[in-house]
Amino acid sequence: MSAEFPRASFWRRFASLVYDTLAIIAFAMLSVVLYLFAVQGLISLEVISLNGAEDVSALIQNSLLLSGLRSTLLVVVALVFFGYFWTKSGQTIGMRAWRLKVQTRDGKLISWSQAVIRSVTALLGLGNLVVLVDFKNKRALQDYLSKTEVVALTKEENKRIYRSLD
Template identity: 85%
Template sequence: MSGEFPRAGFWRRFASLVYDTLAIIAFAMLTVVLYLFAVQGLISLDVISLNGAEDVSALIQESLLFSSIRSALLIIVTLVFFGYFWTKSGQTIGMRAWRLKVQTLEGNLISWPQAIIRSLCALLGLGNLLVLVDFKNNKALQDYLSKTEVIALTKEENKRIYRELD
């Protein structure tokens, strides 16, 4: 366990995840709109055709290739969202609001490979359910698999980390 700060419990992690989900939804909407514009641009340039689809949205829904590309883009956006914040400061937007920080077991910022492992192993937040039964360690599935921990910060420490980002 981190020496100075306790590991975060389930409810703070959950509240943080709700905040982050709202931010990710906004990024996902922007990503899909840009993807629609890109596909529409390819149709306008006669690079691809609607192939009988009613519109560009229907084309993406009906095409395994185009819907797979859209899904891959949404996964990438999510991984980049968490990876960027976790590797830069240890805190996403939601984590900052709830005074949480992810770090290595030694107290350092996590690496990109650790961030990707954490994101994939979190199972859309279900990995946090382990915290409810792991009373001794207060660790989620993604904490164990990525060799990280989430700590609860004081107000002062949270402000210090935020000031250091400037």
């Protein structure tokens, strides 16, 4: 456990997750729009055809391949969002707002492999419920499986991390 900062409570983690969910929804919407444009471009170049579908959205919905690619794109967007922020500063947008930081147990930034493990094992945020019963360690499922911890920062440390990103 980090001797410098206490581990984060469930409610701060939850509030941070709400902020991050809103950011991910925005990135997901942008990604889907770009995906729709790409599929429309392939239709315009006659690489693929509508095959009787009313429009591009209906084509994607009716095609197992195209809908699978869209779903994969959305998962990748979420993984890249969390992975980028966690490996660069230890803080996502929501974590910065709630003065939280994910780090290794010895206080270092996490690796990409740890970020992927954390993202996948968080189970859409449900992994944080473990914090409610883990009174002593205050670690979530994803913390245990990725060998990380989430700490609550002071205002000064939060500002220092933010300033160091420039």
